[in-house]
Amino acid sequence: MNDIVEQFEITFNQIHQHLKELNAFPKNDNFVELLQRSKLKHSVIRVHFDQLKQYAKLRNAIVHERISGDYYIATPHEDVVKALQRIKRTLDQPPEALEFATRSVLYFKEDTALSHVMEAFDQHGISQFPIYTKERAFSGLLTNDGIVRWLSQNHKNGRIALEDVCASDVLPVEKDRSVEFLKASATVFDLEERFERSLNENRKLKAVILTESGSPDDLPVGIVTTWDLIKVDRRESDED
Missing domain, CATH: 3.10.580.10 (CBS-domain)
Structure with missing residues (x-):
């Protein structure tokens, strides 16, 4: 797998896991649905909502519209992966309430x-x-x-x-x-x-x-x- 695509998918899946945890692992664990729910409750998600929603579209294009082998219809830019990783780090270590x-x-x-x-x-x-x-x-x-x-x-x-x-x-x-x-x-x-x-x-x-x-x-x-x-x-x- 293309390295940049792999980094994107791994980070995206880690964020998806965070969204599941924030919503107590509901039966409907669709990423965008969880994103919408989390937006109403958490500032980190609210601020990055539009960004993450666009990344979800990119992820779907990568996963479901692969042309062949390592040839994808869409490939994330390096800046996109870095931005996604920054959001993931914030979710890993959210600020203290204090x-x-x-x-x-x-x-x-x-x-x-x-x-x-x-x-x-x-x-x-x-x-x-x-x-x-x-x-x-x-x-x-x-x-x-x-x-x-x-x-x-x-x-x-x-x-x-x-x-x-x-x-x-x-x-x-x-x-x-x-x-x-x-x-x-x-x-x-x-x-x-x-x-x-x-x-x-x-x-x-x-x-x-x-x-x-x-x-x-x-x-x-x-x-x-x-x-x-x-x-x-x-x-x-x-x-x-």
């Missing part, structure tokens, strides 16, 4: 005064903070929307007393603040899978908190929101 997370994570304890948390919102321009118990167990995600909701429910004659109000007093008004946890070493595929699953379950995932062990009982080393996922697409596009 690369796209906000670090370092600001967090507070349940007994932190609400006035102090509000100052942090204003000072750092962050819209949400994880809250922990004294034993360092995750208690909930406190958001600026939640604080506004609590203030609207607790004013008297236009005045609000904050002297004795703590973060834990506000957490009960937080609505649908779904949070999940991942190991800091998890890949961007693991991260995107969490958000995709929550979407399929009609459950709004507000954030994924990254800890060393993936346990809620560990302090956060990074936090990823839906806004941070935009950075995934942008980086992949810049590297393409």
Whole structure:
């Protein structure tokens, strides 16, 4: 077999295997079908979708339209093989979720005064903070929307007393603040899978908190929101 064709086919088949894994080995393992499914869930595939779809056409021409022996109706250019190999290497070693997370994570304890948390919102321009118990167990995600909701429910004659109000007093008004946890070493595929699953379950995932062990009982080393996922697409596009 022509060396350049062999390199192309081997790399293409390895990418096909990755697509099967990303889709839990469905019965229909047609390359383009898997590509379409993966595009909806994973940034790496989304960025390279059109490119891989064209490579699939080339692969079909090589496999099904061979004229004779090592004479093919189409032969990939060396640059095409190199581009395919770059995509394959990205799938072999996808970026870590931590690369796209906000670090370092600001967090507070349940007994932190609400006035102090509000100052942090204003000072750092962050819209949400994880809250922990004294034993360092995750208690909930406190958001600026939640604080506004609590203030609207607790004013008297236009005045609000904050002297004795703590973060834990506000957490009960937080609505649908779904949070999940991942190991800091998890890949961007693991991260995107969490958000995709929550979407399929009609459950709004507000954030994924990254800890060393993936346990809620560990302090956060990074936090990823839906806004941070935009950075995934942008980086992949810049590297393409």
